[in-house]
Amino acid sequence: xxxxxxxxxxxxxxxxxxxxxxxxxxxxxxxxxxxxxxxxxxxxxxxxxxxxxxxxxxxxxxxxxxxxxxxxxxxxxxxxxxxxxxxxxxxxxxxxxxxxxxxxxxxxxxxxxxxxxxxxxxxxxxxxxxxxxxxxxxxxxxxxxxxxxxxxxxxxxxxxxxxxxxxxxxxxxxxxxxxxxxxxxxxxxxxxxxxxxxxxxxxxxxxxxxxxxxxxxxxxxxxxxxxxxxxxxxxxxxxxxxxxxxxxxxxxxxxxxxxxxxxxxxxxxxxxxxxxxxxxxxxxxxxxxxxxxxxxxxxxxxxxxxxxxxxxxxxxxxxxxxxxxxxxxxxxxxxxxxxxxxxxxxxxxxxxxxxxxxxxxxxxxxxx
Numbered sequence: 235x236x237x238x239x240x241x242x243x244x245x246x247x248x249x250x251x252x253x254x255x256x257x258x259x260x261x262x263x264x265x266x267x268x269x270x271x272x273x274x275x276x277x278x279x280x281x282x283x284x285x286x287x288x289x290x291x292x293x294x295x296x297x298x299x300x301x302x303x304x305x306x307x308x309x310x311x312x313x314x315x316x317x318x319x320x321x322x323x324x325x326x327x328x329x330x331x332x333x334x335x336x337x338x339x340x341x342x343x344x345x346x347x348x349x350x351x352x353x354x355x356x357x358x359x360x361x362x363x364x365x366x367x368x369x370x371x372x373x374x375x376x377x378x379x380x381x382x383x384x385x386x387x388x389x390x391x392x393x394x395x396x397x398x399x400x401x402x403x404x405x406x407x408x409x410x411x412x413x414x415x416x417x418x419x420x421x422x423x424x425x426x427x428x429x430x431x432x433x434x435x436x437x438x439x440x441x442x443x444x445x446x447x448x449x450x451x452x453x454x455x456x457x458x459x460x461x462x463x464x465x466x467x468x469x470x471x472x473x474x475x476x477x478x479x480x481x482x483x484x485x486x487x488x489x490x491x492x493x494x495x496x497x498x499x500x501x502x503x504x505x506x507x508x509x510x511x512x513x514x515x516x517x518x519x520x521x522x523x524x525x526x527x528x529x530x531x532x533x534x535x536x537x538x539x540x541x542x543x544x545x546x547x548x549x550x551x552x553x554x555x556x557x558x559x560x561x562x563x564x565x566x567x568x569x570x571x572x573x574x575x576x577x578x579x580x581x582x583x584x585x586x587x588x589x590x591x592x593x594x595x596x597x598x599x600x601x602x
Contacts, residue, residue: 237266237303238269246532246534247309249276250273250276250540250544252548252555254284260559261287263560267284268302269281269284269290299319302323305325309537311327322347323347324347325348326555328504330350331579331584333505345581349554349563350576352477364474368412369416375535376394378535379468380394388528402426405421405470408459410431411432413501414430418430418441422449426468430451438452459483460488471502478588480507482507483509489525494525494527498512503532504534554573554576585597
């Protein structure tokens with residue numbers, strides 16, 4: 235198969251779809267790989283490194299999209315890339331289609347075979363291609379929140395861990411999944427008081443056991459959320475419902491009751507956000523204020539630590555990339571149930587039910 239890797243064009247996105255190591259392996263397996271010039275520079279992978287791995291460097295994104303049978307990316311196509319997509323193209327990337335009706339329609343209109351990293355799901359319910367970036371984003375959320383709590387960054391001037399004789403900051407994490415647990419690990423490590431809210435009681439039991447009393451767990455409901463965030467210096471939105479738009483758990487009224495100079499980091503913003511006052515920002519202009527509360531809502535947070543993120547992501551994505559290249563979409567999804575759940579658009583229709591339901595579009599699954 236001919237595989238293409240264009241340079242990411244989302245603002246501040248420095249990750250790249252394939253590493254030089256992944257390219258080398260695909261070449262060994264008999265495939266052809268085209269890389270757009272300088273696609274890997276943001277992750278410190280040079281054109282020369284790709285060429286040594288066996289890839290061919292093409293001068294423009296248009297050339298890569300035109301030549302490729304399969305495009306491997308990191309982020310969803312942006313409007314300026316829609317016209318580059320062609321019928322029967324295999325698109326393998328993060329898509330997050332539930333809040334993206336225009337992109338979903340473009341994929342359907344062009345009859346792209348679109349596989350979303352974030353909905354590839356194992357039998358145990360885990361999301362292997364989302365996990366590494368969730369780990370990164372969770373750890374970054376606390377790190378970023380701590381930075382914006384500094385007075386020179388507009389915050390109230392609070393150190394997460396406090397010091398001897400001074401109270402610690404209160405951190406509230408909405409969601410106890412991969413993002414949430416990683417945010418909590420960082421916050422606990424920095425000495426903060428941490429509360430995690432979740433609707434899954436077994437997950438709360440697990441978190442109590444893992445943290446051995448160093449955090450507080452609460453069942454997630456409107457009352458507990460309101461009480462927790464009103465006392466918080468940092469709130470991390472870490473809610474995920476696979477394939478769906480994130481539920482709005484924090485209202486504007488709740489935000490208005492937070493302390494001036496406190497910080498919200500909504501990691502769920504790429505799925506629509508779980509905090510009403512959050513709207514997508516960018517690495518260039520990452521924050522804004524509502525009622526004196528600093529909001530950080532960058533959808534592609536791991537792009538800021540691109541080299542770490544690119545290699546971590548490829549460790550997870552390569553297996554399915556190899557399968558798609560070897561067998562084609564139809565045979566690959568028949569062989570692997572997890573990959574079948576990753577198929578979001580096929581033959582002009584939405585093939586993943588949660589996306590179709592959220593967008594009010596016709597659901598037509600691929601028949602195995």
